[in-house]
Amino acid sequence: MEHIPLQYFLILSTLMFFIGVAGFIIRRNLITILMSVELMLNSVNINFVAINRYLYPDQMQGHFFSLFIVAIAAAEASVAIALIINIYRRFDTIEVTEVKEMKY
Amino acid sequence: MSLYEIMFAIFAAVILVFSILTITTRRILRAAVYLLFVLLSTAGVYFWLQYEFLAGVQVALYAGGIVVIIIFSILLTHHIDHKFDRAAWWNIISGSALAIVGSVTAISTILSYDFKPIAKVAIDSSVKSIGNQLVSTGHNGYVLPFEVISILLLAALIGAIVVAKKEDTNSEPISK
Numbered sequence: 001m002e003h004i005p006l007q008y009f010l011i012l013s014t015l016m017f018f019i020g021v022a023g024f025i026i027r028r029n030l031i032t033i034l035m036s037v038e039l040m041l042n043s044v045n046i047n048f049v050a051i052n053r054y055l056y057p058d059q060m061q062g063h064f065f066s067l068f069i070v071a072i073a074a075a076e077a078s079v080a081i082a083l084i085i086n087i088y089r090r091f092d093t094i095e096v097t098e099v100k101e102m103k104y
Numbered sequence: 105m106s107l108y109e110i111m112f113a114i115f116a117a118v119i120l121v122f123s124i125l126t127i128t129t130r131r132i133l134r135a136a137v138y139l140l141f142v143l144l145s146t147a148g149v150y151f152w153l154q155y156e157f158l159a160g161v162q163v164a165l166y167a168g169g170i171v172v173i174i175i176f177s178i179l180l181t182h183h184i185d186h187k188f189d190r191a192a193w194w195n196i197i198s199g200s201a202l203a204i205v206g207s208v209t210a211i212s213t214i215l216s217y218d219f220k221p222i223a224k225v226a227i228d229s230s231v232k233s234i235g236n237q238l239v240s241t242g243h244n245g246y247v248l249p250f251e252v253i254s255i256l257l258l259a260a261l262i263g264a265i266v267v268a269k270k271e272d273t274n275s276e277p278i279s280k
Contacts, residue, residue: 004108007215015211019124026191026195027191028191031178032132035126035135038166045146053153059244060229063155071165074165078261082263082265083267
């Protein structure tokens with residue numbers, strides 16, 4: 001494990017995070033925007049775990065942070081999917097450019 | 105190159121290639137499948153770092169749970185071979201410019217910082233030790249976030265049901 005420096009992990013997760021940011025801006029569909037958010041959350045997890053393993057192997061704080069982030073991502077995804085299906089039922093589309101009214 | 109390094113290179117390459125494909129493909133179902141590959145190779149990175157429990161959680165919750173409900177909602181809201189229009193060129197330029205500027209800034213910061221590995225003996229990361237820490241109130245105990253997460257999951261469960269249930273008949277749906 002000593003052969004790979006910590007920086008490689010951080011660069012990998014940085015690239016993944018900014019790919020998620022680009023997807024968030026480029027895409028116009030709610031589900032693909034949700035996928036971009038998942039990419040970002042996942043890259044943060046890699047960061048936590050790698051720093052935990054390399055710099056502080058005597059604790060497990062990064063490990064537990066990742067565990068809680070995974071749980072929060074699951075909750076967030078389920079609520080987002082519920083909202084998206086509700087929006088689809090109301091507007092017959094989930095393109096963000098065509099959903100303009102929030103009024104009940 | 106040892107086998108360790110080759111494994112890391114494979115995981116990193118799969119993550120990067122399929123992340124890019126996830127946000128550039130024009131077929132939404134393929135985007136979900138590419139996302140699945142990204143999440144699975146992230147689990148591989150966790151295995152590589154010897155956090156087996158976290159890798160298992162990643163496969164079960166992310167790859168097994170989240171991707172499945174994403175695919176489920178895609179099938180509910182799109183035709184199966186739905187193809188997007190090409191994204192507006194202004195969006196593509198601004199999105200990739202922001203990504204390039206941001207990643208160059210972050211990577212240059214990372215490379216200029218000297219991370220000093222602290223040579224300490226590694227803690228036991230078996231499932232038993234994780235379980236003990238998760239419900240312990242003492243040093244290195246995580247019982248408070250554990251309880252907060254359970255409240256959050258309950259709230260998300262109720263919220264998802266309330267949001268997604270059919271509305272009562274006397275409220276008028278908004279016209280498009």
